[in-house]
Amino acid sequence: NAGVTQTPKFQVLKTGQSMTLQCAQDMNHEYMSWYRQDPGMGLRLIHYSVGAGITDQGEVPNGYNVSRSTTEDFPLRLLSAAPSQTSVYFCASSYSQGEYEQYFGPGTRLTVT
Amino acid sequence: GESVGLHLPTLSVQEGDNSIINCAYSNSASDYFIWYKQESGKGPQFIIDIRSNMDKRQGQRVTVLLNKTVKHLSLQIAATQPGDSAVYFCAEIEVSNDYKLSFGAGTTVTVRA
Numbered sequence: 085n086a087g088v089t090q091t092p093k094f095q096v097l098k099t100g101q102s103m104t105l106q107c108a109q110d111m112n113h114e115y116m117s118w119y120r121q122d123p124g125m126g127l128r129l130i131h132y133s134v135g136a137g138i139t140d141q142g143e144v145p146n147g148y149n150v151s152r153s154t155t156e157d158f159p160l161r162l163l164s165a166a167p168s169q170t171s172v173y174f175c176a177s178s179y180s181q182g183e184y185e186q187y188f189g190p191g192t193r194l195t196v197t
Numbered sequence: 198g199e200s201v202g203l204h205l206p207t208l209s210v211q212e213g214d215n216s217i218i219n220c221a222y223s224n225s226a227s228d229y230f231i232w233y234k235q236e237s238g239k240g241p242q243f244i245i246d247i248r249s250n251m252d253k254r255q256g257q258r259v260t261v262l263l264n265k266t267v268k269h270l271s272l273q274i275a276a277t278q279p280g281d282s283a284v285y286f287c288a289e290i291e292v293s294n295d296y297k298l299s300f301g302a303g304t305t306v307t308v309r310a
Contacts, residue, residue, distance in 0.1 A: 088240075117298075119300075124206075124302060125302055126286055126288070126299075126300030126301050126302050126303055127241065127286070127298075127300045128300070129297055129298065129299075132295075132297070140295070142297065143297075143299075174240050174241070176240070181295070181296045182292070182296055184229055184231055184243075184246045184290060185243040185246070186243065186298070187243075188240030188241045188242070189240050190238075190239060190240055191238075191239070191240055
C-alpha cells in the first residue's frame with residue numbers, strides 16, 4: 085500500500101491564481117480530511133468527508149473547495165489564492181469517522197506571493 | 198473558546214532519559230485524546246490515544262496520563278532515543294462535534310546524544 089499520497093510536494097502561486105492539491109489513499113478508507121499547518125500552530129481542519137459524495141466544512145473552510153467523487157480521491161481546490169493561504173497542507177484518512185488513528189500524507193508546501 | 202494546548206514549545210532531553218510532554222485542554226466534553234508525532238518534513242503519525250474515562254494507557258515505550266480534574270494530559274517516553282526527536286501534538290476529539298480533531302500547538306523534542 086502506498087498509504088496517503090499528496091501532489092505536488094511544493095507549489096508557488098501568485099495571488100489570484102487557482103490550483104488543486106491532490107490527495108489519494110489506497111486503504112479503502114471512508115473518512116478523509118484536509119488540514120493546514122502554520123508555524124507555531126497545530127493543524128487546523130479545512131474540510132472533511134465521511135464517504136464518497138459527502139463533504140463538510142471544518143474550522144477554516146473559507147477560500148477552499150472540496151469534492152469526493154470516489155473513495156480514493158479527495159482534492160482540495162484553492163479558488164483564488166491569497167498570501168494568507170501560504171501554509172503546509174496535509175491530507176489524512178481513516179477507516180471511518182470514529183476511527184481515531186488517522187493516516188497523514190507527506191504534505192504540500194504552498195507559497196502564495 | 199475551547200482549545201488544546203501544550204505547556205512548553207520545546208524540550209531538550211538526554212538520550213536514555215525519560216521524556217515528559219505536557220498538554221492542557223479546556224474542553225471538558227472531549228471524549229478522546231490523541232498524541233501525534235511529526236518528524237521534520239513528514240506528516241503527523243499517530244502514537245497513542247486515551248478515552249476520557251481512563252487515567253492511563255501504555256503503549257510501546259510510551260505512556261499517556263490523563264488528569265480530568267485539572268484538564269491535563271501528558272505523554273511519557275521511556276529511554277528516549279535520537280529517533281524520538283520530533284514535534285509532538287496532543288489532539289482532542291469530541292464525538293458530538295462530528296469526531297473532529299482539534300490540535301494543540303506542539304512541543305519540539307530534541308534528544309541530545
